[in-house]
Amino acid sequence: MNKEIKHVADEHLWQEIISQCSFSGEVMFREVMKMHTSLKIGGPADVFVFPQEVISLKNILTALKRRDISFMPVGGGTNLLVRDGGIEGIVVSLRDCRRIEVVDDAKDMVSLFVESGAPLQKLVSFAKENGFSGIEGLAGIPGSVGGAIAGNAGAFGYSMKNVIVSAVVMHADGRLIKLDAEELGLEYRKANIPADSIILSANIRLRKDIKEDIAKRMEGFLKEKRERQPLSELSAGCVFKNSAETSAGKLIDEAGCKGMRVGDAEVSAVHANFLINKGNASAADFIKLMDAVKAKVLATFGVELETEIKVVGRG
Ligand SMILES: Cc1cc2nc3c(=O)[nH]c(=O)nc-3n(C[C@H](O)[C@H](O)[C@H](O)COP(=O)(O)OP(=O)(O)OC[C@H]3O[C@@H](n4cnc5c(N)ncnc54)[C@H](O)[C@@H]3O)c2cc1C
CATH class of the missing domain: 3.90.78.10 (UDP-N-acetylenolpyruvoylglucosamine reductase, C-terminal domain)
Structure with missing residues (x-):
């Protein structure tokens, strides 16, 4: 963390950085992280920003980089334990970047473009409603698509690894980097996301299947989850x-x-x-x-x- 910005008292400096960098989106100071984690635990983040679009993300990241300040990406906060002292510096959420679109519709397969702020269950429902198979076992896993990629979320033999074709990350210096499935190195609950970067979007490939069969498989997995986990x-x-x-x-x-x-x-x-x-x-x-x-x-x-x-x- 940059020496300039160490304490909450530096709020005016944060405000200056944000106002100078042409940022649109919500900004919260001293935001208690327990409001943003499924555990409902966690002290305040010095600053928490929600860029409205990619250009605002780029503007804030590059402004931080110029001052040598690091940032922490957060999704749904469903795999996070934030310590009581909170988070020093800036937390970035892409919850307002949540598009899901079909980009290629072939005979048996479909390719989707998914922004990382989309809730994982929005993607699961989209697949179910459209008859796209491959992520049935992810039904019921909370959090965002970005978090699911960062931790290769999975259950019942399904995982993000099985469907990801590529992902785009933004480096702290504003560069966009496209990583194919191999470069992402998805393994059991881990991925090789380059340091100082944030996942923006992914391309995933799903198989066309009968809607009722997909729904039935999802319902089966959800039932097991409800029986086995303290939801x-x-x-x-x-x-x-x-x-x-x-x-x-x-x-x-x-x-x-x-x-x-x-x-x-x-x-x-x-x-x-x-x-x-x-x-x-x-x-x-x-x-x-x-x-x-x-x-x-x-x-x-x-x-x-x-x-x-x-x-x-x-x-
Ligand atoms: C009731 C319950 C059931 C669950 N069941 C499962 C399960 O069956 N299988 C499973 O795998 N997990 C499960 N989880 C854990 C959790 O839901 C997943 O790990 C989920 O994918 C985390 O996503 P998130 O958006 O909440 O990530 P967060 O908790 O917000 O973040 C997790 C990590 O990912 C990083 N991250 C988040 N977004 C980005 C981004 N855009 N770019 C770069 N890094 C990012 C964060 O910095 C952090 O290091 C469960 C959790 C709960 C509460």
Whole structure:
């Protein structure tokens, strides 16, 4: 972070940067991140901006770059734990860039252009309504398309990796970079997104299929999700990654962690890999609970759990 802008008191300087760079979109100062995460946890971001279109994004990113200030992209905040001290600097959301369009309609296949701010479930519904198959297993996964690419979201054997043809990212210096599927390096819950860049859009390819069959598959997956996951609780989904051998949830459950609690943070009794906020959990509570779960699984099975959610912000 640039030395010029360290504290909230620098709000006037932020205002100056934003007003000088021809930016349209919403700007929030000291915006509490708990309002923007599915866990409802997280302190204030110094600045939170919502560019209305790509040119505003470019203008703000290049203005920041000139001052050597970094930024953090955020989607739906459904895979994020923001620490109680909030986020130093600037958070960028593309929630206002959410177009989904068919760009190529062939006999069996279709190509879609999707902006990264589109909710993933908007894309899933679009596919369902139009009879496009390939992302049925993503039904019910919250968050944005950008977040789903950044973490290669998936379930039931489906993932973004299976449908992505390419993505366009904007680098902090304003350059647009097109990455093909291989360059994106999508693996289990990870992608090779270049540092200091934000995913703008993607091209995805889906197969044409019978609408009723697609809807039936989605409904089946949603039913399983509803039965196996604590969907009415505040969570960020699975906290730890599964290993090739076994699921993290199974290890956590068999280590006896279900019901463990620190403050208002609790290991769900429904799905042990979901750590939930029962109301007023702080990030510190949540992190203590994560550490306690990791320690118990390590002591019981000798397995070191790897964190799946992104833990960000100042302590
Ligand atoms: C109830 C529940 C169920 C879930 N089930 C699943 C599941 O079955 N499978 C699964 O994979 N996940 C699941 N998740 C986790 C989460 O929904 C996914 O990881 C989702 O894809 C995250 O998207 P997001 O937009 O919320 O990302 P965010 O949480 O906002 O961000 C996650 C990361 O992506 C980065 N990012 C976001 N947008 C961009 C962008 N435009 N450019 C560059 N980087 C970006 C952020 O910087 C951050 O590092 C679940 C979550 C919940 C709450």
